[in-house]
Amino acid sequence: SPRVVVIGAGIVGCSLADELTARGWTDVTVLDRGPLFAAGGSSSHAPGLVFQTNPSKMLAEFARYTVAKLGGLELDGEPVFRPVGGLEVATTPERWADLARRHGLATSWGIGARLVDPGECARLHPLLDPAAVLGGLHVPSDGLAHAVPAGEAQARRAIDRGARFLARHRVTGVAQEHGRVSGVHTDSGFVPADVVVCAAGFWGPDVGALAGLTVPLQPLAHQYATTAPVPALAGATREISAPILRHQDADLYYREHGDRIGIGSYGHRPMPVTAAETEAHENSCLPFTPDDFADAWKQSLALLPGLAGTEVSAGINGVFSFTPDGMPLLGEHRDLPGFWVAEAVWVTHSAGVARVLAEWLVEGQPRTDVHECDLHRFTDVQLSPEYVAGRGAQQFVEVYDVVHPLDPPAVLRPLRTSPFHPRQQELGAVFTEAGGWERPLWFEANAPLAEGLDLPERDPWAARWWSPTVAAEALATRRHAALYDITPLTRIEVTGPGALGLLQRLTTNDVAKPAGRVTYTLLLDAAGGIRSDLTVARLGEQRFQVGANGPLDLDWFRQHAPDDGSVELRDTTAGTCGLGLWGPRARDVLQPLTTSDVSHEAFGYFRARELSVGGVPVTALRVSYVGELGWELYTDAAAGLRLWDQLRDAGQRHGLVAGGRRAFDSLRLEKGYRAWGVDMSTEHDPVEAGLSFAVRPGKGDFVGRAALERRPHDRRLACLVLDDPATTVLGREPVRVGGTPVGHVTSAGFGATVGRSIAYAWLPASVAGPGTAVTVDWFGEPVAATVAAEPLVDPSGARMRC
Numbered sequence: 001s002p003r004v005v006v007i008g009a010g011i012v013g014c015s016l017a018d019e020l021t022a023r024g025w026t027d028v029t030v031l032d033r034g035p036l037f038a039a040g041g042s043s044s045h046a047p048g049l050v051f052q053t054n055p056s057k058m059l060a061e062f063a064r065y066t067v068a069k070l071g072g073l074e075l076d077g078e079p080v081f082r083p084v085g086g087l088e089v090a091t092t093p094e095r096w097a098d099l100a101r102r103h104g105l106a107t108s109w110g111i112g113a114r115l116v117d118p119g120e121c122a123r124l125h126p127l128l129d130p131a132a133v134l135g136g137l138h139v140p141s142d143g144l145a146h147a148v149p150a151g152e153a154q155a156r157r158a159i160d161r162g163a164r165f166l167a168r169h170r171v172t173g174v175a176q177e178h179g180r181v182s183g184v185h186t187d188s189g190f191v192p193a194d195v196v197v198c199a200a201g202f203w204g205p206d207v208g209a210l211a212g213l214t215v216p217l218q219p220l221a222h223q224y225a226t227t228a229p230v231p232a233l234a235g236a237t238r239e240i241s242a243p244i245l246r247h248q249d250a251d252l253y254y255r256e257h258g259d260r261i262g263i264g265s266y267g268h269r270p271m272p273v274t275a276a277e278t279e280a281h282e283n284s285c286l287p288f289t290p291d292d293f294a295d296a297w298k299q300s301l302a303l304l305p306g307l308a309g310t311e312v313s314a315g316i317n318g319v320f321s322f323t324p325d326g327m328p329l330l331g332e333h334r335d336l337p338g339f340w341v342a343e344a345v346w347v348t349h350s351a352g353v354a355r356v357l358a359e360w361l362v363e364g365q366p367r368t369d370v371h372e373c374d375l376h377r378f379t380d381v382q383l384s385p386e387y388v389a390g391r392g393a394q395q396f397v398e399v400y401d402v403v404h405p406l407d408p409p410a411v412l413r414p415l416r417t418s419p420f421h422p423r424q425q426e427l428g429a430v431f432t433e434a435g436g437w438e439r440p441l442w443f444e445a446n447a448p449l450a451e452g453l454d455l456p457e458r459d460p461w462a463a464r465w466w467s468p469t470v471a472a473e474a475l476a477t478r479r480h481a482a483l484y485d486i487t488p489l490t491r492i493e494v495t496g497p498g499a500l501g502l503l504q505r506l507t508t509n510d511v512a513k514p515a516g517r518v519t520y521t522l523l524l525d526a527a528g529g530i531r532s533d534l535t536v537a538r539l540g541e542q543r544f545q546v547g548a549n550g551p552l553d554l555d556w557f558r559q560h561a562p563d564d565g566s567v568e569l570r571d572t573t574a575g576t577c578g579l580g581l582w583g584p585r586a587r588d589v590l591q592p593l594t595t596s597d598v599s600h601e602a603f604g605y606f607r608a609r610e611l612s613v614g615g616v617p618v619t620a621l622r623v624s625y626v627g628e629l630g631w632e633l634y635t636d637a638a639a640g641l642r643l644w645d646q647l648r649d650a651g652q653r654h655g656l657v658a659g660g661r662r663a664f665d666s667l668r669l670e671k672g673y674r675a676w677g678v679d680m681s682t683e684h685d686p687v688e689a690g691l692s693f694a695v696r697p698g699k700g701d702f703v704g705r706a707a708l709e710r711r712p713h714d715r716r717l718a719c720l721v722l723d724d725p726a727t728t729v730l731g732r733e734p735v736r737v738g739g740t741p742v743g744h745v746t747s748a749g750f751g752a753t754v755g756r757s758i759a760y761a762w763l764p765a766s767v768a769g770p771g772t773a774v775t776v777d778w779f780g781e782p783v784a785a786t787v788a789a790e791p792l793v794d795p796s797g798a799r800m801r802c
């Protein structure tokens with residue numbers, strides 16, 4: 001097996017050694033600059049609370065695996081995990097509602113949970129004042145991981161299979177040969193390796209730098225204190241018996257240490273730790289700053305009055321990692337094959353992360369979808385020190401906040417703007433941000449269009465980041481025409497004599513069509529799962545423009561491109577811009593601005609042409625993600641403003657409006673167009689996702705083809721229509737048939753044309769047929785819905801083909 005060096009013997013490094021050796025990769029050397037196994041990293045200080053519930057299905061699955069794995073492990077006869085349960089309490093109505101929502105998330109991801117009243121909270125946690133809480137969320141399988149023994153227990157299993165653990169080996173350099181990693185230099189000599197994994201915790205950026213890699217995480221200190229003995233716990237014989245406890249309204253959590261209580265706080269000011277400071281510190285503990293803890297103590301006395309008889313007796317400002325989006329960082333260095341990272345991982349997710357990374361290394365790809373934590377999910381502008389520090393600190397501040405799924409990040413904005421930004425501001429755009437880009441949700445200038453619309457009232461949660469204007473923009477698109485800024489969508493130029501061959505090999509549809517044709521197609525992974533969906537426009541014999549889902553698609557192309565120089569790959573997103581001009585009047589808007597004939601006969605559906613529009617050279621694609629007649633128009637960013645102005649002026653008399661993301665999303669749901677990463681991922685195949693039409697098995701071999709034939713296709717992405725037009729859901733809620741959870745919602749929205757709320761959901765194939773009655777949990781209440789035949793609007797596609 002390959003020679004693997006893991007840098008770091010914290011919980012992640014130990015768990016990875018176990019997972020690799022269990023899969024037969026037994027030549028594993030784990031190096032740590034500290035002693036074993038309390039090596040001085042974050043794992044050495046973590047109190048080890050494992051709360052599994054999370055909005056992210058991926059993180060919830062990582063946590064479930066950690067619980068399952070550690071729950072069966074012992075070190076010298078002592079369990080390394082205590083399944084004492086987890087209790088999250090609410091002291092405000094907003095939190096209580098959020099706990100009902102989290103109960104739904106737990107149900108969606110298969111974690112048993114229940115909402116309990118104040119009396120039950122106090123019964124579960126005797127120190128708690130029932131009068132201080134409105135209720136709680138109890139997850140019986142949550143618990144406490146003893147991070148150091150859990151690491152050591154896994155390390156011993158790895159050692160039994162042949163792994164080596166070397167203490168006091170500080171990695172000082174990363175060696176490479178023939179463009180691959182070849183080993184690491186340490187202060188005790190060179191260690192050769194075919195694969196190096198950086199699991200160095202918050203020192204990750206320093207170790208990454210040795211390999212020329214930016215590891216985008218910000219180390220921040222977090223206060224953890226323990227009390228003196230608590231009189232009410234006197235005589236405690238067990239280290240912990242009450243559930244681990246979260247009081248998120250005060251940014252606090254608790255666990256027992258025998259007759260003492262440990263208190264963790266996220267309520268203090270962010271305390272970023274610079275690279276220079278981390279270098280200076282051999283371990284991850286900075287001195288405790290009691291002033292920062294004063295409020296935490298006050299709040300703790302209010303929740304747990306029994307603490308009045310004691311005091312804080314010790315504390316640390318313990319350091320660990322925060323990434324810009326709160327997710328771990330996993331994957332291989334783009335420019336140095338063989339160098340991998342497993343960074344910004346909580347104890348909670350450690351075993352799950354180690355498992356998928358081991359699968360990725362040994363089998364070539366993880367078995368579950370990990371795009372949310374891919375090392376390369378960020379674009380270059382998101383890798384600046386300011387972005388990483390600013391967003392990392394924001395993650396710290398918000399860690400226990402009630403965060404709405406559509407809440408945009410607040411810091412370092414605007415960062416990337418399209419050339420249309422000034423015009424969007426003039427129209428009163430309400431912006432969100434994604435991938436560093438400012439994106440209008442809707443335009444206040446369109447508010448008068450919503451007057452007189454008979455729209456159901458949304459409840460306060462669903463009404464956030466929504467406005468009746470959204471429905472008005474959607475209706476204007478179906479009735480007249482609208483302009484959508486599609487600049488942030490990733491565009492990749494694929495050119496050269498090998499371009500067609502590469503695209504044919506990677507995609508499911510047949511893209512070997514004459515120049516001027518556009519093809520909707522999928523990228524599959526080797527297991528037949530959907531890696532991405534693309535529109536491929538053939539602009540010349542050897543020139544393709546690919547509309548993709550993000551930087552990971554370019555990586556995939558690069559990994560598979562021949563190294564003979566026959567294919568050139570370029571991400572053109574930053575230097576170009578795009579507008580979607582869609583609606584029944586789109587042609588009336590466009591034709592007067594160009595001397596080219598844009599009639600259906602001259603410029604048909606799924607065709608591409610180079611046009612001059614009002615003097616601006618554009619690449620026009622006759623495609624529509626909203627299901628209407630129209631074009632995607634791309635040009636140089638520098639010429640974008642003129643393009644916008646020309647189209648806006650020409651559109652005035654045709655009722656053209658600017659449309660935002662939310663209208664766009666509701667229109668695509670009405671048309672049944674899937675959003676990759678939300679509705680589908682590598683965990684699903686084209687048959688299950690309803691995309692078989694994009695697969696042409698007859699065209700010859702392509703990545704994933706053989707595996708696709710062997711898959712059971714036992715789930716379906718189904719279209720649900722909520723029975724009562726006044727109800728809404730947002731995504732990730734559990735779906736039940738006959739009261740039993742069977743699936744979860746992916747994306748949802750109000751369909752203005754159909755006047756109903758739409759939700760796409762993963763269901764077992766057996767119940768996914770039209771007509772099935774289901775319920776969706778919405779803050780604990782069942783919302784009735786029915787599986788519908790899709791798409792809901794224009795099933796024949798006539799509106800686009802005219």
Ligand code: FAD
Nearest residue numbers: 008010011012033039041042043046049171201318347348
């Ligand atoms: P670490 O444990 O930091 O291990 C990294 C190792 O790399 C270190 O041992 C270090 O010595 C070694 N290393 C670094 N550089 C080099 C080098 N150049 N050469 C050789 N070795 C090197 N998580 C939870 O899930 N639940 C909690 O309740 C929880 N509470 C926390 C409370 C506190 C106070 C802290 C500090 C953290 C808490 N965390 C919690 C977070 C959790 O502890 C970390 O996310 C996790 O332990 C990180 O594990 P790791 O293995 O990645 O890193």
